[in-house]
Amino acid sequence: MRHDDPRLPTSPGFWRSPLRGTWFTSVLGLVLLVGITVLFVTGLVSYAAYNPDLAPVNDQTPDKGILGFYLFSWPTNPSWLYRLTQGLHVTLGIVLIPVLLAKLWSVVPKLFTLPPARSLAHALERISLLLLVGGGLFEFTTGVLNVQLDYVFPGSFYPLHFYGAWVFFAAFLAHAALKTPTALRAVRGRRLDEGESAAPRPDPPTVSRRGALWFVGGASLLLLVTTAGQSIGGVLRRTALLAPHGGADPGSGPNGFQINKTAAYAGIDTKETGEEAWRLVVTGRGGRTVRLSRTQLLRLPQHSAALPIACVEGWSTADQWWRGVRLRDLAALVGYEGDPPDVLVESIQRHGAFRRAALRANQVADPRSLLALQVNGEDLSPDHGYPARVIVPAAPGVLNTKWVARMTFGDL
Numbered sequence: 001m002r003h004d005d006p007r008l009p010t011s012p013g014f015w016r017s018p019l020r021g022t023w024f025t026s027v028l029g030l031v032l033l034v035g036i037t038v039l040f041v042t043g044l045v046s047y048a049a050y051n052p053d054l055a056p057v058n059d060q061t062p063d064k065g066i067l068g069f070y071l072f073s074w075p076t077n078p079s080w081l082y083r084l085t086q087g088l089h090v091t092l093g094i095v096l097i098p099v100l101l102a103k104l105w106s107v108v109p110k111l112f113t114l115p116p117a118r119s120l121a122h123a124l125e126r127i128s129l130l131l132l133v134g135g136g137l138f139e140f141t142t143g144v145l146n147v148q149l150d151y152v153f154p155g156s157f158y159p160l161h162f163y164g165a166w167v168f169f170a171a172f173l174a175h176a177a178l179k180t181p182t183a184l185r186a187v188r189g190r191r192l193d194e195g196e197s198a199a200p201r202p203d204p205p206t207v208s209r210r211g212a213l214w215f216v217g218g219a220s221l222l223l224l225v226t227t228a229g230q231s232i233g234g235v236l237r238r239t240a241l242l243a244p245h246g247g248a249d250p251g252s253g254p255n256g257f258q259i260n261k262t263a264a265y266a267g268i269d270t271k272e273t274g275e276e277a278w279r280l281v282v283t284g285r286g287g288r289t290v291r292l293s294r295t296q297l298l299r300l301p302q303h304s305a306a307l308p309i310a311c312v313e314g315w316s317t318a319d320q321w322w323r324g325v326r327l328r329d330l331a332a333l334v335g336y337e338g339d340p341p342d343v344l345v346e347s348i349q350r351h352g353a354f355r356r357a358a359l360r361a362n363q364v365a366d367p368r369s370l371l372a373l374q375v376n377g378e379d380l381s382p383d384h385g386y387p388a389r390v391i392v393p394a395a396p397g398v399l400n401t402k403w404v405a406r407m408t409f410g411d412l
């Protein structure tokens with residue numbers, strides 16, 4: 001059988017949809033151009049928000065090498081910054097899935113063309129397409145599996161998604177640079193039936209190209225309304241059917257808002273957190289150390305701050321009223337009056353990532369950064385980190401360590 005036999009996908013005659021053509025591919029391509037650029041930027045921003053250059057405990061991709069060239073001190077203003085950037089990253093990633101699939105469908109005949117390489121230049125082009133298509137599918141799949149809590153890939157999500165993003169985006173940039181002029185010309189000139197993926201012998205249409213685009217847009221809209229509520233909150237949280245964490249009913253009362261790790265999951269034993277057993281150990285300049293019970297912490301000046309929790313999985317809460325001791329006041333207790341330094345925070349949790357996390361001096365210095373003892377007028381519940389937890393404006397959720405046992409101030 002020859003590969004131009006129309007019964008084989010390697011033959012252009014095999015592909016009969018009258019929708020395929022440069023115009024259809026280009027409209028979808030231009031949407032991806034904008035959407036994937038925003039995804040890449042918000043993804044890199046999320047990595048920076050972890051302050052991976054501050055301490056090895058924060059860095060989930062320790063071999064980042066020069067890929068960490070752009071890292072910067074993550075700010076604390078505005079307090080909803082991570083809520084916005086990461087909500088956008090996850091929601092947009094989900095909403096673009098139908099667009100990506102439609103784009104791949106529109107060019108699938110090109111992926112089957114034989115011979116695989118006609119020349120060295122053609123071979124290089126096919127390899128870049130492999131990185132583009134493979135990289136795209138890989139990034140979208142790992143992202144979705146991670147937020148659906150059904151992660152099955154070998155190895156940690158963070159390095160896979162981070163390195164994958166660079167490979168994918170490099171191939172994406174090359175492709176966009178080559179195709180954007182064609183795409184703009186095709187969209188302006190409405191060249192509907194042209195293009196290498198257009199069927200030479202198309203079947204009669206069952207839907208118009210415009211209708212097919214509405215179908216893709218409708219699928220994206222459906223994903224938007226079943227996801228975005230996890231980061232917007234309010235009554236919309238109930239519409240977040242596709243968000244297993246951020247949409248789940250968190251119960252009622254002052255502690256009735258989302259969590260990602262329960263005390264039971266983290267292996268917290270209530271015997272360790274009682275008034276007799278639990279002590280906060282704070283160490284500072286020259287090894288100066290103080291040990292404080294919860295009652296002693298409550299006797300220190302108490303401050304309030306309205307801050308959200310925003311998770312890397314895209315869900316977030318509205319502002320909650322936290323009350324406790326300022327991190328900079330704790331630094332002052334151990335010899336750092338005035339300009340507080342970085343801090344390493346350690347939890348008593350036994351299971352789950354981020355048992356230890358480092359915060360930068362700018363985060364410690366912010367007057368809204370607290371070692372919280374209460375939330376919304378009540379003691380923290382065990383799941384929200386009783387006896388004490390960190391809360392810092394604009395920091396990713398996991399850096400707000402719960403069940404804190406030890407804080408070590410000093411340059412890390």
Ligand code: HEM
Nearest residue numbers: 021022025029030032033107110133136179180183195196
């Ligand atoms: C996830 C992102 C993308 C993937 C996986 C993807 C994949 C592909 C593949 C496999 C082809 C066929 C090979 C070729 O003609 O070189 C193609 C063609 C094309 N792509 Fe993309 N692409 C993506 C993004 C974009 C973007 C951002 C644009 C526009 C700026 C774009 C515009 C085009 C155009 C105009 C063609 C040629 C269509 C034709 O000749 O009929 N693509 N794309």
